[in-house]
Amino acid sequence: MDKLFSERYGYVVKQVQFESLDRTTRSFLWEQVYFSYIKTLEFGLGQGLSDFKMYSEAKNFILNIDREIFKKTSLEAPEKLGNILASCENMFMNGAWYMPFDLIEYLLKTSYILFSVEEQNAFVIKQVSEALNQVLESRKAMYRLVSSLVVPITNGEELATISSTLDETESIKTVQGHIIKALKHLSDRADPDYHNSIKESVSALEALLRLIASKPHATLSDAMREIKKKGVISLNIHLENTIKSLYQWTSDEGAIRHADKGDSSVIDIDDAKFTLITCCSLVNYLTAKSTKAGINLS
Template structure:
């Protein structure tokens, strides 16, 4: 906190930036890109060509001063277009430190969005964010589980057309898939897997009952796991609740049972 804020001469930011990114945030996000652009790829020219072609969708023979074009997005475009390009930059290289640096700015500036696995996610609670990030990291060796989590996150965070019903479906499927791995039976239902974990692996009975009930409720809600072509009224809040809780359950199973 600055001197002026500590001593009451100016007001620190109190509220979240929801569906907005002010000039300070825009400048700092641009600075992250500028400071880290050589980490994005060991071949910066390839990055320039790809972002010009894939993101800006401009003719390659017109490519000129790509950094100025990128800077204009941070400085002039709408908030969601900035998150679009932050996603692109973050996901360009898995080894890049750019994503965490973007998140540091977003947290500092009290933005309601974070970059998780290369996607901008509207998660305002740091505990929720940590659970999702931990799940994405821990499930790298569990391909099926990670794929469900990635799909849940993608459906949830789609700014143009979020699909909360399918996000919930994939969240449940991630928890179910992890439970199947723990008991070594890929054909078991979530309920069967939970029962076996209680009987043979010492899963706490109350925890088993709570997740069994949550699974049943979510599965019945708007027919989550059935008739997916029909319109759904599943809310943002419920989809976020299921994403966070199912990911936390996956994290718990990995930590508790060291599933291989």
């Protein structure tokens, strides 16, 4: 939507939100969470004996929210389970800036319990993630949802690259697993691990090259030599050197890949994001090349 009068003429200025969420943003995010999940839980609680299975699923799901989000045991649960849902809204609107993200991640990751049909669950997660990302973008929040994780990446093209990699490697679990681990290390609010995020990003690329070369234990450099020798796919010499240089940088710079070398430089979020996006782009490119060459990567 285009800017309104007050924004166009500077009477209202949206502030970039990093490690913060204003009340309007929280309200719009809660709206999506409520209609996608909370309303379903409220309906389940209301079934009682008329649909005991639905009631039990809603009850257990809510108790797990109480345990995982509010850190309470079942012995501490209120008599009215609806109070836990009310606490969710209160926490969402008034808690620390990161608490809404905790709840969002939890709901997306456990969504399959409420939506047991796999296709339905995948549809709900996709729709909710897109809606939440639209809110975050419009409110200038410096976070986005990728693979049910809230990550500090906002560039649309970068998000599309990562999403494409996750889709393309759905049948290549060794590669996809490294990308997901890289995202988790990057998105850990309490203790982000940029070194291991970089390591996992490069490991994803290395795992793919091993598959292309049919050398399960080769290093990245050895796999590339084997690919060149066999001629299974054609790699431009400059691209080949770029990949090798990236591998060399992550092997040497600040002991990214080898912790026993000591930390000689500061690795930060920009290094981790750069490596993740670059490796995802290369994975997408090499996967497409392999498909055209008739190489089975599954």
